[in-house]
Amino acid sequence: MTENQDMSRDNRTEYQQDTVMDHEFDGIQEFDNRLPNWWLWLMWGSMVFALLYWVFFHTLGVGVLPVERFEMEMQVAQEIQIARALEAGIDNEFFVMMTQNEAKVAEGREIFVKHCVACHLDQGQGSVGPNLTDGYWIHGCEPMQMLKIINDGVAAKGMPAWMNQLGPTRVNAVLAYILTIKDNEVAGKAPEGEPCSF
Numbered sequence: 734m735t736e737n738q739d740m741s742r743d744n745r746t747e748y749q750q751d752t753v754m755d756h757e758f759d760g761i762q763e764f765d766n767r768l769p770n771w772w773l774w775l776m777w778g779s780m781v782f783a784l785l786y787w788v789f790f791h792t793l794g795v796g797v798l799p800v801e802r803f804e805m806e807m808q809v810a811q812e813i814q815i816a817r818a819l820e821a822g823i824d825n826e827f828f829v830m831m832t833q834n835e836a837k838v839a840e841g842r843e844i845f846v847k848h849c850v851a852c853h854l855d856q857g858q859g860s861v862g863p864n865l866t867d868g869y870w871i872h873g874c875e876p877m878q879m880l881k882i883i884n885d886g887v888a889a890k891g892m893p894a895w896m897n898q899l900g901p902t903r904v905n906a907v908l909a910y911i912l913t914i915k916d917n918e919v920a921g922k923a924p925e926g927e928p929c930s931f
């Protein structure tokens with residue numbers, strides 16, 4: 734062994750004696766080394782960041798989370814899509830597209846609860862008006878056929894006309910909602926009309 738190696742071993746022993754921790758397990762001892770600054774900065778930094786992030790996004794709700802931002806952008810895109818379709822003229826496909834717009838369907842549900850449940854009941858299962866969920870339709874099950882009934886009503890049978898009262902935007906929304914409950918098969922009023930699928 735050279736003199737140099739001897740010295741380094743001595744140094745190491747000295748260092749160990751100074752900084753080794755006072756527990757030992759299976760002959761394994763632990764150094765009490767000071768953590769490097771870059772590591773400490775990272776740790777404290779990420780803790781502060783996590784705290785600020787939590788307060789900003791969750792406690793105060795000031796920040797818009799990526800998922801929320803995505804949904805907002807989707808919403809805007811869908812609004813644009815609906816506006817374009819309206820310009821081009823509505824058809825069955827337009828209403829199928831409307832059913833994919835959660836906000837419109839939710840709006841339609843509200844309108845339904847306010848104006849339609851008196852006769853069609855809460856789930857559309859029917860009382861004065863027919864069951865809207867049973868797959869049987871008096872006037873056809875295509876969206877455009879339903880639109881005509883909702884707009885103009887069937888005065889002789891007691892279905893009011895809604896176009897004047899609700900206006901096109903709300904009629905479109907309530908129709909979108911009806912399309913989402915259309916084949917739910919809720920037990921209620923006996924089927925009327927013909928079996929129909931769209």
Ligand code: HEC
Pocket residue numbers: 844845848849850851852853861862863869870871872873879882883887890891892893895907908911925926
């Ligand atoms: C005052 C009672 C009443 C209210 C309120 C009412 N309906 Fe009706 N609805 C009826 C009746 C009765 C019929 C059946 C008409 C017929 O026999 O031709 C009907 C039929 C319908 C049909 C066609 C069903 C089919 O089988 O072809 C749709 C769609 C409809 N209603 C939607 C609505 C919507 C949407 C609303 C609310 C905006 C609404 N109704 C509110 C009584 C009502």
